Amino acid sequence: MENLVGGDCAEKDLVNGGKMNVFTSIEIKPMMRFNEPFRSNSFAVILVKNGTLLFQSNFAKNTLKAKDVFLVTPGSICELLEMSADIDFITLGFKKDYLKEQGVFLNGAEIVHLFSSDLVHKFSLQEEEFKELEFTLLSLKRKINLPEVTPHFKDIVRHSFISVLHEVLLIYSKRRVFLSVKLNRKEELTTNFLNLLSEHFKREKRVQHYAKELFVTSRHLSQVVKQVTGKTAGEIIDEMLINEAKVLLSSHVMNVSQVADELKFSDQSFFGKFFKKYTGVSPSVYRSNSTISINPPF
Incomplete structure (x- = not known):
């Protein structure tokens, strides 16, 4: 959440060591790419x-609309796809270290589970639930914006932060009985493929490898994956590689050659051709034009 916006918001972010803050859409829109x-x-x-936001998290697309809440986990590969002109949202971001520092693990173990990668991350709220969560988020924002010299400032912020998490926990607890969705065979195979791919895509780029691991033919795997996702297994492998390459390039930590090595391409030239085929620009041009990984919106 560091350095998302200028002025007071950036200063207040430093109150919590850059580990927790609340932003409105007006504040965060300038950083959205x-x-x-x-x-x-x-x-x-x-x-x-208000409005709608089309958002992709770990290659799953979600259309967020009024009274929807979405939970993001650290390390998720995210992509903002579209938003309506009337979009209005609030976002709370916090680091894992902030949870530990506030002792949340001592009295709210389930809170961490809320952000498990296995959990359904999108909920549509009832009017009362929406109002309660909106109130606690805006209340936390007001507490963060109090002068630092306010007596018991850190405790006030901490209690307000935990109130937000408890509201989210309450929403989850009401719905968790409905979260166990039984997958059919095609969905199960696709899920297993995606799980394997997320772990091994840098080393293994061949559909045959994943088909062998899943005890099916390459043709069957691609057909099933396309029926479930609309894309073949090969297309998803390429998409995951391209998205990871974009993340690494836009972070400005690695040069093009290092990114090619990280993704286990045989050489920089082959990586460059692969990247340009899918994006229309060379890796170096993309790297020089992108800053989103330096200042991600969350």
């Missing part, structure tokens, strides 16, 4: 008040 994948560097709670 569309169709540029980034890796989330924090947990986030996104509450949509």
